[in-house]
Amino acid sequence: FNQVWQKSVVNARKGRLGAMAKSILVIGHGPIGHSFIEKMSAESSGCQISVLCEEPRPAYNRVMLTQYFEDRDAEKHDKMKLSYVTEEELKELKVNLLYGRAMSIDREAKKVSYASQKGAETQTVVGYDILVLATGSFCFVPPVPGMTIPEKKNVNWPDDPASRPEGVFVYRTIEDLEALLGKAKSGAKRAVVIGGGLLGLEAAKAVFDLKMESHVLEMAPYLMPTQLNEIAGQVLMKKINDLGVHVHCGVQIKRVVLDDGKVTGIELVEKGAESPTILDTDLVIVSCGVRPRDELARQCGLKMGARGGVEVDAQLRSSDESIYAIGEVAAIGGNMCYGLWAPGVEQAETLVLNLLRPGSSVYRASDLSTKLKLLGVEVASFGRSADFWFKGQYTGKDPSIKFIDSKDDLNDTYRRLCFSADGSKLMGGVLVGDAKDYGKLLQLSKKDDLAGNDPVALAFKLPPPGSNAVSDGGDGTGLTDDCTICTCIGLSKSQVRQAIIDKEAYTIPLIKKACKAGTGCGGCVTPVGEVPKLLSHTLKKLGKAGASGICVHFPYSRKELFDIIKVKELKSFKEILEVVGKNSDCSDGCELCKPVIASILSSLWNDHALKAGRDQIQDTNDRFLANIQKTGTYSVIPRCPGGDITPDTLIAFATTAKKYGLWTKITGAQRLGMYGAKVNDLPDIYKELVDAGMETGQAYGKALRTVKSCVGTSWCRYGQQDSVTMAVTLENRYKGLRAPHKIKMAASGCLRECAEAQGKDVGVIATQAGYNLYVCGNGGAKPVHAKLLATDCSVEECLKYVDRFLMYYISTAKHLQRTAPWLAELEGGIDYLKKVVIEDSLGIAADLEQMMERNRANEKCEWKAVAYDEELRQKFQQFANTKETHDSEQIEYIDMRGQRHPNLYSPPDITGPALYRKEDSHSSDWEWIFAGLVSAYPKNGGLSVKHGMQELAVFHLPSAEPKEQW
Numbered sequence: 002f003n004q005v006w007q008k009s010v011v012n013a014r015k016g017r018l019g020a021m022a023k024s025i026l027v028i029g030h031g032p033i034g035h036s037f038i039e040k041m042s043a044e045s046s047g048c049q050i051s052v053l054c055e056e057p058r059p060a061y062n063r064v065m066l067t068q069y070f071e072d073r074d075a076e077k078h079d080k081m082k083l084s085y086v087t088e089e090e091l092k093e094l095k096v097n098l099l100y101g102r103a104m105s106i107d108r109e110a111k112k113v114s115y116a117s118q119k120g121a122e123t124q125t126v127v128g129y130d131i132l133v134l135a136t137g138s139f140c141f142v143p144p145v146p147g148m149t150i151p152e153k154k155n156v157n158w159p160d161d162p163a164s165r166p167e168g169v170f171v172y173r174t175i176e177d178l179e180a181l182l183g184k185a186k187s188g189a190k191r192a193v194v195i196g197g198g199l200l201g202l203e204a205a206k207a208v209f210d211l212k213m214e215s216h217v218l219e220m221a222p223y224l225m226p227t228q229l230n231e232i233a234g235q236v237l238m239k240k241i242n243d244l245g246v247h248v249h250c251g252v253q254i255k256r257v258v259l260d261d262g263k264v265t266g267i268e269l270v271e272k273g274a275e276s277p278t279i280l281d282t283d284l285v286i287v288s289c290g291v292r293p294r295d296e297l298a299r300q301c302g303l304k305m306g307a308r309g310g311v312e313v314d315a316q317l318r319s320s321d322e323s324i325y326a327i328g329e330v331a332a333i334g335g336n337m338c339y340g341l342w343a344p345g346v347e348q349a350e351t352l353v354l355n356l357l358r359p360g361s362s363v364y365r366a367s368d369l370s371t372k373l374k375l376l377g378v379e380v381a382s383f384g385r386s387a388d389f390w391f392k393g394q395y396t397g398k399d400p401s402i403k404f405i406d407s408k409d410d411l412n413d414t415y416r417r418l419c420f421s422a423d424g425s426k427l428m429g430g431v432l433v434g435d436a437k438d439y440g441k442l443l444q445l446s447k448k449d450d451l452a453g454n455d456p457v458a459l460a461f462k463l464p465p466p467g468s469n470a471v472s473d474g475g476d477g478t479g480l481t482d483d484c485t486i487c488t489c490i491g492l493s494k495s496q497v498r499q500a501i502i503d504k505e506a507y508t509i510p511l512i513k514k515a516c517k518a519g520t521g522c523g524g525c526v527t528p529v530g531e532v533p534k535l536l537s538h539t540l541k542k543l544g545k546a547g548a549s550g551i552c553v554h555f556p557y558s559r560k561e562l563f564d565i566i567k568v569k570e571l572k573s574f575k576e577i578l579e580v581v582g583k584n585s586d587c588s589d590g591c592e593l594c595k596p597v598i599a600s601i602l603s604s605l606w607n608d609h610a611l612k613a614g615r616d617q618i619q620d621t622n623d624r625f626l627a628n629i630q631k632t633g634t635y636s637v638i639p640r641c642p643g644g645d646i647t648p649d650t651l652i653a654f655a656t657t658a659k660k661y662g663l664w665t666k667i668t669g670a671q672r673l674g675m676y677g678a679k680v681n682d683l684p685d686i687y688k689e690l691v692d693a694g695m696e697t698g699q700a701y702g703k704a705l706r707t708v709k710s711c712v713g714t715s716w717c718r719y720g721q722q723d724s725v726t727m728a729v730t731l732e733n734r735y736k737g738l739r740a741p742h743k744i745k746m747a748a749s750g751c752l753r754e755c756a757e758a759q760g761k762d763v764g765v766i767a768t769q770a771g772y773n774l775y776v777c778g779n780g781g782a783k784p785v786h787a788k789l790l791a792t793d794c795s796v797e798e799c800l801k802y803v804d805r806f807l808m809y810y811i812s813t814a815k816h817l818q819r820t821a822p823w824l825a826e827l828e829g830g831i832d833y834l835k836k837v838v839i840e841d842s843l844g845i846a847a848d849l850e851q852m853m854e855r856n857r858a859n860e861k862c863e864w865k866a867v868a869y870d871e872e873l874r875q876k877f878q879q880f881a882n883t884k885e886t887h888d889s890e891q892i893e894y895i896d897m898r899g900q901r902h903p904n905l906y907s908p909p910d911i912t913g914p915a916l917y918r919k920e921d922s923h924s925s926d927w928e929w930i931f932a933g934l935v936s937a938y939p940k941n942g943g944l945s946v947k948h949g950m951q952e953l954a955v956f957h958l959p960s961a962e963p964k965e966q967w
Contacts, residue, residue: 104157139291252271697864
């Protein structure tokens with residue numbers, strides 16, 4: 002039945018299209034024009050589609066235009082990283098691509114005249130049955146003296162660079178950016194951007210990244226005035242100023258200063274000043290908003306919108322029944338031209354449906370909500386309707402709207418949430434600096450109530466009142482069906498659930514394939530992420546048994562495996578596989594079970610991670626005792642107990658970093674970090690640091706990271722206890738302790754809490770009588786306040802309780818589960834934990850303490866072992882067959898703020914079939930080369946081999962068939 006129905010629909014479509022039109026001409030091959038072409042081509046309509054492209058290349062991603070400064074690949078023509086489509090792909094779609102600028106429309110003859118890009122005097126004519134205007138917009142250049150050359154105005158091309166003096170630029174196309182790059186290469190040092198909106202800030206980032214002194218001039222009192230209220234704009238301005246971009250708001254621009262036709266400065270009146278000053282500059286970028294490219298429509302007499310653009314009805318049809326408009330040039334109902342990408346795509350889809358089945362779809366309006374990242378600063382603005390912006394509801398001046406402001410001066414974040422007068426509905430909001438819950442708030446603003454949330458709690462990011470405030474259907478995700486579960490791909494919980502059901506995606510890999518969830522950062526599909534919870538709950542409702550255990554080799558939970566390995570005293574991965582592993586036909590384990598087992602072995606026995614074959618079951622970071630970075634190099638972060646460090650240690654750290662040309666930074670955890678180390682240099686770097694008295698900080702491991710402290714009674718006049726000594730004691734006691742996830746601690750010397758102990762896994766706050774002990778606080782993506790475990794403890798009591806708490810957590814938590822979600826799932830919560838840790842209700846306190854003592858007794862600096870063990874050093878050798886090294890990075894480095902810094906880039910794409918296969922060659926072409934000693938190759942692992950200037954990856958798989966073992 003379905004096949005018959007689908008065939009009937011296709012035939013009906015073909016019939017209607019055949020009667021409707023023979024040819025469709027699209028003027029404008031930008032993102033929206035191409036969206037229409039893609040959707041129309043997918044319908045197999047039988048129409049001949051032609052597109053007239055003004056730029057010298059097919060459609061590309063104009064939304065991500067600033068990315069071009071990293072790619073700089075215009076020479077690739079239609080194969081840039083920003084490209085949407087190649088010329089060859091358009092041919093395959095049977096789309097006729099025409100390069101040229103449309104000059105006029107003859108509506109009676111249904112023909113368009115265009116001039117080729119080569120500037121031919123004669124114009125070419127192309128006919129149409131249906132004409133789609135997707136001409137987009139042009140940059141508005143205000144009539145300020147010196148900003149334009151009026152006599153050179155081009156009516157057919159408003160953005161014509163010839164109509165502006167040398168040094169005045171707009172920010173719209175690849176050619177605009179190439180011109181900016183040319184100016185930078187010629188020695189430009191200072192740039193002024195006129196306009197503090199989205200495009201203006203994007204342009205400011207571009208010239209800032211080109212190492213120019215960057216100034217932004219905004220006539221309004223604050224940045225982004227059409228999306229943000231004044232406080233939000235001021236917070237954004239402060240954050241951008243802090244980045245090194247100079248922002249001037251409330252200015253009056255008098256003129257562009259020219260010398261022999263070239264820009265040398267701008268005359269302006271600063272906010273509060275009485276007389277003008279001249280700001281010297283080498284170039285000006287105008288970004289004062291856009292206007293619809295409607296000159297063709299005006300010339301041919303189409304009805305125009307009240308503020309420009311082509312007036313169209315709900316079916317995107319103009320006053321001429323054969324001409325339609327979409328995107329920025331379409332004035333919906335004669336009133337509104339949308340300048341965003343998403344509305345244009347919606348219009349393209351509506352138009353396709355109407356051309357297929359006239360009257361089948363209408364376009365009324367689009368959501369203007371948006372989330373952006375400007376110069377690294379998150380900014381979001383969302384609303385229930387367009388009234389939120391057009392009626393200024395976000396400004397706080399509408400008496401029917403009540404608002405709550407939340408401002409965090411420590412982190413420079415701000416949010417304003419606007420509610421209906423009775424507080425029952427979320428009308429919209431503004432977020433600056435932190436927009437993580439934008440998706441949730443946007444969905445909530447479309448509802449008829451607050452879904453059980455409290456306005457104050459929403460504004461200040463507090464947990465909703467009541468344990469059942471969020472209706473998640475019992476799956477434990479804390480998300481409603483319309484909430485986003487995968488933020489990278491933008492999938493709601495209901496979409497992922499439907500993929501599980503409809504496409505029988507009963508495992509995480511199948512879910513990734515079915516709907517792409519988890520293919521971004523992967524956070525939602527970790528063992529403690531929301532997707533596994535949803536999967537388990539959905540399978541249970543379907544009456545299907547979900548996969549039990551951590552993988553096919555071990556049908557046990559992490560807790561069960563921990564107990565088995567502990568009781569049986571198993572010490573190696575091989576031994577664990579043989580004793581408790583399943584699925585013997587695949588006896589080498591997998592990427593799921595190896596890191597889990599590695600963590601358990603370290604937590605129980607704390608033997609060196611790289612000895613006795615344990616290196617082959619570690620994650621990449623643990624494998625080399627450092628964090629791998631996007632360049633393929635590593636970061637090295639030594640331990641600094643309690644933040645207490647001597648000047649000599651600082652000097653030694655700096656000397657090593659300078660010797661190896663490494664970038665240095667105080668890390669997010671307030672530790673010393675050096676970045677850019679090559680893997681073959683790591684043993685020597687470790688040795689230099691160890692010889693200077695430092696040791697591994699285990700920033701690479703799921704282990705204790707750091708213990709933050711204030712200065713306590715050592716210096717502070719408010720200190721109640723010696724918090725520095727306490728922090729050093731804690732860090733030295735628990736260093737090297739491996740756990741299901743990273744552990745962070747802090748020690749504050751008084752109730753002022755300068756060390757933020759109540760946001761850590763373990764935190765102590767000094768009192769006159771001792772320390773209050775807090776546990777299970779987490780920062781990161783989902784911050785959780787710590788819970789009070791004990792009060793007025795002595796140092797000895799603190800250490801005893803922390804010993805028990807940590808080993809109980811390590812023994813019972815899931816893999817990659819931090820202490821806060823672990824406690825949330827622990828039946829009885831903090832009260833139960835108090836009974837176990839303090840009252841010893843389970844009678845296991847002595848066992849937990851013994852486990853900690855064994856762990857501490859086996860703790861040794863992993864860096865030191867590598868530095869002085871030749872066998873371990875060889876594991877860091879770049880190639881198996883030679884001690885020579887080779888620059889494998891192929892990364893361009895630039896100077897940034899006085900340090901060597903990798904130029905921003907996208908990782909190479911190495912997917913696809915091999916370029917050369919053995920089967921394609923003659924046997925005489927092959928010869929043996931030395932690839933290292935067999936004994937050097939780890940079982941089920943690989944090493945690199947150098948052959949001339951090439952590198953090979955050689956893997957040893959002893960369990961495979963003889964011919965497949967290498």
